[in-house]
Amino acid sequence: MTAGTTTEVTAGASGNAYDRLRAEAAAGRIEEVVVAVPDLQGRLMGSRLSVPYFLEEAARQGFGACVYLLASDVEMDTGPGYAIDAWNSGFGDFVLRPDPATLRTCLPWDDGTALVxxxxxxxxxEPVAVAPRRVLRAQLDKLAERxxxxxxxxxxxxxxxxESYREAWERRYTGLRPATRYNVDYSLQGLEGIEPVVRRIRREMVRAGLAMETARAECHPGQYEIVFRYAEAMATxxxxxxxxxxxKQIAAAEGAALTFMPKFDEGEGNSCHIHLSLRGTDGSAVLADAGAGDGMSELMRHFVAGQLACLPDFALLMAxxxxxxxxxxxxxxAPTGITWGRDNRTCPVRVVGSGPSLRIEHRVPGGDANPYLAVAAAVAAGLYGIEHRLPLPAPHTANALADASVPRLPTTLAEALHRWETSEIAAEVFGEQVVxxxxxxxxxxxxxxxRAVTDWERMRGFERL
Known part of the structure; x- marks a missing residue:
């Protein structure tokens, strides 16, 4: 299939979004539209389209892109074994169907550009079943049925x-200067090296439409966290x-570099804690029960129990x-065991809040997690607990990180892969193709x-072995 062969997109709620784009373009503020799809790593991949072509063609019919975008690794290498076999199918196209609800006409760091x-x-x-957005949508649809x-x-x-990204690359990412010099967790001083970059990120994200809640420096030198307002799961x-x-684009424009990788060195890693709650489609707070001693409804107890039951098998989607x-x-x-606790940050599943704000905080995902897959895993696990009415064990009240009796999370990717591809639960809830x-x-x-030879191996064995 070529980029000119497309499928019709239903108009639906696209009118207001695209009318706004048309008005911005007529005023000379928007010149092109980026159409992007999140790949397996959660990165945005796509193309820049002229506004007239987008409005006249792509917004209605979609836009063709090579199928290997959803069957490649971080280096953009593909091969056999994926559900989408790009090589044997001739590197054809699927269709990127724009979701008008995601249109952003203000990208302060990319003047004159909209993104959808x-x-x-x-x-x-037919939806591409293994696409990350689709994996999450399938679980959200199951929730909606309930x-x-x-x-x-x-x-x-x-x-x-x-350093800039170019300098970091040329140094092979070694000997880099963190933007803060020491542990500045919650600190309001010692931030002069990092504040110009993160201030611009904060301000331009708000201008782009994200609702910021909090921002602060963290433990590792150069570490920072920005938290945005919760929303419906797909929107988040x-x-x-x-x-x-x-x-990353803003950092590059500032001559700096930033990384979300979970573990850059032996210091504190970069996490991506996920807060998750359920509501009735009528807006009711279904996880809370004011009459229960712990404030948790029976549905929430099953929901949390499902997290514990599925965590070993679903770890691959979070790590x-x-x-x-x-x-x-x-x-x-960072979590090492499988347990839960009330406001206990040493547990992988932390129950926090009360009443309408009652929720879980899933502490397993790191900064590399694909959010669609990680949230899909948590939703699917919770649904599994609800459907099977799993009982919830007592909460962990001590330091779960130091408790050898707590069942362990997978400790390597190989172990997580084995649990994932041999899991009957994963096959049941995600389907064999996704697995x-x-x-x-x-x-x-x-x-x-x-296949890689690391610096650690050279330091250890070059001279002494």
Whole structure:
């Protein structure tokens, strides 16, 4: 299929969004539109379209893009084993169908540009089942069948360095200068090296339409966290990938570099804690029960129990890379066991809030997590607990990181891959195609790592072995 062969997009609610784009273009403020799809890593991939072409063609019919975008690793390498076999299918196209609800006509760091996210569909209009947005949508649809809706918030940490991305690349990402010199967790001083970059990120994200809640420096030198307002789960994930993409562009414009990788060095890692709650489609707070001693409804108890039951099998969707498991190690203030607690940050599942704000905080995902997949995993686990009426064990009240009796999370990507592709639960709730596709993504990551020779190996063995 070529870019000119498209499928019709229903008008629906697109009118107001695209009318706004048309008005901005007529006023000379928008010259082109980026149509982007989140890939397996949660990165935005796509093309720049002229406004007339977008409005006259792509907004109605979609836009063709190569299928390998959803079947490649971080290096953009593809191969056999994925559910989408780009090589054997001739590197054809699927269709990127713009979602008008995601249109942003203000990108302060990219003047004259609008951006819209798209769903990948086949030429016959069938959704691409393994696309991250589709994986999440399938779980949200299952919630809707029960009269439920998911709301989420993500808390992303990142490290800022004084070098540009080009300088960092040429140094092979070694010997970089963190933008703060020491632990500045919650500090209001010592931030002069980082504040110009993060101030611009904060302000321009708000101008772009994100609702910021809090921002502060973190433990690792150069580490920072910006938290945006919770929203319906899909919208939160869309905001998440938009933020990561834009933050890197802003850092580059400032001559700096930032990374979301879970574990840059032996210091504190970058997390992506996910706050998740359910409501009735009528807006009711279904997780809370004022009459219960712990304030939790029976539905919430099953929902939390499902997280614990599925966590070992679904870990791959929350920790998808080799580096993910460097963060999930003892002594790193990241989860290592499978348990839950009330306001207990040493547990992977922390129950926090009360009444309408009652929710879980999932502390396993790191900064590399694809938000669509991580939230889909948490929603699917909760649904599994609800459907099977799983009982909830007593909360962990002590330090779960130091308790050897707590069942352990997978400690490597290889272990998580084995749990994922042999899981009857994963096959039941996600389908065999999705399981196989993301198993291949993990195998590709492992294969690349196992072929690599690291600096650690050279330092250890060059002279002394």
């Amino acid at each position: 996210l798209a769903d990948a569909v086949w030429p016959d209009g 009269g439920l809706a998911a709301y989420a918030g993500t808390e992303l940490e990142f490290l800022v360095f004084g 994930c869309d905001n998440h990938v938009f933020f990561k993409n834009g933050a 998808p890379n080799v580096n993910s498991y460097k963060r999930l190690q003892p002594g790193a203030f 196989a596709h993301y198993a291949q993504a993990a195998r590709t990551e492992l294969s690349a790592f196992e």
